[in-house]
Amino acid sequence: MNHPARFPKPCRYNGRQYVKKHKIEINLEVYDSVSELPQDIQKLMNKAQQAREDAYAPYSRFKVGAALQLDSGETIIGNNQENAAFPSGLCAERVAIYQAGAAYPTASVKTMAITARSLKQETTTPIPPCGACRQAIAEYEIKQESPIAIYFMGETGKVAKAASIADLLPLLFDKSYL
Numbered sequence: 001m002n003h004p005a006r007f008p009k010p011c012r013y014n015g016r017q018y019v020k021k022h023k024i025e026i027n028l029e030v031y032d033s034v035s036e037l038p039q040d041i042q043k044l045m046n047k048a049q050q051a052r053e054d055a056y057a058p059y060s061r062f063k064v065g066a067a068l069q070l071d072s073g074e075t076i077i078g079n080n081q082e083n084a085a086f087p088s089g090l091c092a093e094r095v096a097i098y099q100a101g102a103a104y105p106t107a108s109v110k111t112m113a114i115t116a117r118s119l120k121q122e123t124t125t126p127i128p129p130c131g132a133c134r135q136a137i138a139e140y141e142i143k144q145e146s147p148i149a150i151y152f153m154g155e156t157g158k159v160a161k162a163a164s165i166a167d168l169l170p171l172l173f174d175k176s177y178l
């Protein structure tokens, strides 16, 4: 799969031109609210919201929920699981996608819905996955050879959609470099 987030190869430099500019464009769609989403995505986001409330986030007080729709019909949820030894915790997105990989190793993830709620203030802007989670999502997108649509939001307000991890992680590192 020629993944759109990969660096274009071969990268040729001609003669005296040592520096080339390479412009990367990403595309997001933004919905005004959950109610604007297609019905099936609303349901998935609703599952992410339910999962979010069960997050174990006593340290950050920032609860995140994720829900995945698999092509086999199953829905997988995840939420952040924190730890007193901070790096031992894990984000909602990776909890969910690793669970999907463990329980349904041959299924493909079609869609991921993500929502976050701070216990300190109202979260009204879309909350994208962190860099580490983007890398994990990219691995599964490349593995399954089909894009994962990612919808993300705060507690209320607009919902952003990336049609592929390529739009959230340009120039990703993948197996093609190994």
Ligand SMILES: [Zn+2]
Pocket: 091, 092, 093, 094, 129, 130, 131, 132, 133, 134
């Ligand atoms: Zn993360």
